Amino acid sequence: MPRHVTRMLKPALLAAVVALSVAPLAHAETAKQKSAKSRHKSAASESSLVSSFQALSxxxxxxxxxxxxxxxxxxxxxxxxxxxxxxxxxxxxxxxxxxxxxxxxxxxxxxxxxxxxxxxxxxxxxxxxxxxxxxxxxxxxxxxxxxxxxxxxxxxxxxxxxxxx
Structure with a gap:
């Protein structure tokens, strides 16, 4: 492979390797965020259910x-x-x-x-x-x-x- 092609591919190859190694971390962070949101929604729905038990006449x-x-x-x-x-x-x-x-x-x-x-x-x-x-x-x-x-x-x-x- 000519040297000028190799020089052009190295940065692209490095970027691809970095992107592939960071993607699972980003996904893991997203999963953590989703889990936190889910817990928040669950707590909110429980809270709204409890708050719906208002005093009756x-x-x-x-x-x-x-x-x-x-x-x-x-x-x-x-x-x-x-x-x-x-x-x-x-x-x-x-x-x-x-x-x-x-x-x-x-x-x-x-x-x-x-x-x-x-x-x-x-x-x-x-x-x-x-x-x-x-x-x-x-x-x-x-x-x-x-x-x-x-x-x-x-x-x-x-x-x-x-x-x-």
Missing amino acids: DAQLEIAKRVFTGHTRCEHGQSVDVEAIKDHPGFFHVAFNGAHFTMTPEETSSGAVRLFDRNAGVIWLQIPVKSMLMNQKQGHRMIDDCKVPEQAAAVQTASTGLSAP
């Missing part, structure tokens, strides 16, 4: 007493689980189809039990004969015709009362 706490909890059977063989959150009176964890919501009671003019997750825009609406999960942001029902045994009994009582002479 007496009316909200009264509504919470009427919420049916447990495994609720719904249409199409699906189900919703509603559980009170321990150490946070009036707060409920609602799970459906892999999605999880933290909900609080809201007053209604009809007397229906309404739980709401402000962040997700999701509502759990409980009336005497059924419950339903609705996405207020998207404007549709996620699942309907959910009944705990108390609601199924109310349906039975209502249907028996209707068929009486």
Whole structure:
């Protein structure tokens, strides 16, 4: 190889070697930064969850007493689980189809039990004969015709009362 070509290739070759040796360090630094960001996000989400447990009004706490909890059977063989959150009176964890919501009671003019997750825009609406999960942001029902045994009994009582002479 001619000497002038070798002189031109040496700096390029040296730059390539340096770049290849520095790249793993840069990647490692990026991984460290990502890990730190991930820890920060996790701490932030935990912090926002804790801060979301704000004091509820007496009316909200009264509504919470009427919420049916447990495994609720719904249409199409699906189900919703509603559980009170321990150490946070009036707060409920609602799970459906892999999605999880933290909900609080809201007053209604009809007397229906309404739980709401402000962040997700999701509502759990409980009336005497059924419950339903609705996405207020998207404007549709996620699942309907959910009944705990108390609601199924109310349906039975209502249907028996209707068929009486």
